[in-house]
Amino acid sequence: SSEVTQDPAVSVALGQTVRITCQGDSLRGYYASWYQQKPGQAPILVIYGKNNRPSGIPDRFSGSYSGSTASLTITGAQAEDEADYYCNSRDSSDNHVLFGGGTKLTVL
Amino acid sequence: QVQLVESGGGVVQPGRSLRLSCAASGFIFSSYGTHWVRQAPGKGLEWVAAVSYDGKNKLYADSVKGRFTISRDTSETTVYLQMNSPTAGDTAVYYCARDSWRLALTPSYILDYWGQGTQVTVSS
Numbered sequence: 001s002s003e004v005t006q007d008p009a010v011s012v013a014l015g016q017t018v019r020i021t022c023q024g025d026s027l028r029g030y031y032a033s034w035y036q037q038k039p040g041q042a043p044i045l046v047i048y049g050k051n052n053r054p055s056g057i058p059d060r061f062s063g064s065y066s067g068s069t070a071s072l073t074i075t076g077a078q079a080e081d082e083a084d085y086y087c088n089s090r091d092s093s094d095n096h097v098l099f100g101g102g103t104k105l106t107v108l
Numbered sequence: 109q110v111q112l113v114e115s116g117g118g119v120v121q122p123g124r125s126l127r128l129s130c131a132a133s134g135f136i137f138s139s140y141g142t143h144w145v146r147q148a149p150g151k152g153l154e155w156v157a158a159v160s161y162d163g164k165n166k167l168y169a170d171s172v173k174g175r176f177t178i179s180r181d182t183s184e185t186t187v188y189l190q191m192n193s194p195t196a197g198d199t200a201v202y203y204c205a206r207d208s209w210r211l212a213l214t215p216s217y218i219l220d221y222w223g224q225g226t227q228v229t230v231s232s
Contacts, residue, residue, distance in 0.1 A: 037153075043203070045208075090217040096169065099152060
């Protein structure tokens with residue numbers, strides 16, 4: 001079956017821009033969705049589709065694509081953005097949902 | 109506002125059974141599918157199962173297929189996860205999440221609202 005992969009950890013200086021990536025063949029056919037999870041909390045959806053933000057998500061969060069790689073970009077990272085970020089997509093062969101292993105973002 | 113509240117977690121012995129519930133409110137329950145996603149201690153998110161809005165289409169991760177059953181009761185606006193023959197590997201926080209696609213015959217992968225989760229510990 002397919003899979004999507006993420007770098008385990010990324011760091012960014014306060015106020016700078018950071019890109020978190022997600023790779024997988026499924027991303028050639030389906031957009032990734034991105035979820036933010038802070039310790040002890042449930043995940044929340046931050047980006048879906050080509051580059052859509054649910055209501056309440058700051059516009060410093062954006063999504064983009066290149067080939068089999070999806071990226072979540074945070075422009076002007078804030079301390080409250082420190083969290084685990086997960087991408088997900090769909091396996092076209094069986095419609096199963098795929099989650100990446102997650103990226104731990106540290107804001108320095 | 110959309111709310112999903114999980115319940116039914118606890119400690120269960122290997123090989124026994126446990127049923128999780130996800131009570132939904134704040135939206136038209138009969139129009140949206142639902143997923144279960146779990147997270148083992150210190151690990152990432154793992155998709156477990158999904159059911160379409162009408163209950164006719166159900167999908168399962170290979171790791172739980174044949175042991176877990178997802179179902180929904182529209183009158184109770186509740187989704188269930190019946191866990192049979194659990195093993196230690198099933199120990200996790202179990203979240204239910206709403207599928208964002210309205211009236212989708214096949215569940216999507218975009219989960220727009222999540223509950224707070226319920227802890228399941230499989231131990232003798």
